[in-house]
Amino acid sequence: MRKLMSTGSPFEKTAGYSRAVVQGDWCFVSGTTGYDYATMSMPETVEAQARNCLATIAKALQDGGFEMADVVRACYYITDAAFVDMVFPILGEAFGAIRPAATMIICQLNKPEMKIEIEVTALRRTA
Numbered sequence: 001m002r003k004l005m006s007t008g009s010p011f012e013k014t015a016g017y018s019r020a021v022v023q024g025d026w027c028f029v030s031g032t033t034g035y036d037y038a039t040m041s042m043p044e045t046v047e048a049q050a051r052n053c054l055a056t057i058a059k060a061l062q063d064g065g066f067e068m069a070d071v072v073r074a075c076y077y078i079t080d081a082a083f084v085d086m087v088f089p090i091l092g093e094a095f096g097a098i099r100p101a102a103t104m105i106i107c108q109l110n111k112p113e114m115k116i117e118i119e120v121t122a123l124r125r126t127a
Helices: 009-017 045-062 080-096
Strands: 002-005 020-023 028-031 071-078 101-106 114-121
Touching: 020 045, 020 071, 028 045, 045 080, 045 114, 080 114
Parallel strands: 071 101
Antiparallel strands: 002 020, 020 028, 028 114, 071 114
């Protein structure tokens, strides 16, 4: 059974994607930027954006019946190599005990105010 999840962001409808898709025991969370979807504002710092990304991801996982501990793969996209050391501690707080397979790429994102984007894949753990 396939379940599509949304944050209510206007970007999802405009660009034709879901925040997350649950398919069986898998949850695929789309690339998530640092927007605060309650206010549709973007913080200026990469640290605040990273925290917003992780909060949005955690909620999407929870809405799909998953936990952060279910994350098996994470991809991080940042716009400046100088941000690596700034976001590592934040990522370590979120994923340090989970230790998913991960990749970090330095690239350009869709809008100039975006400094980080995170996408994850989760597999429901069995007892």
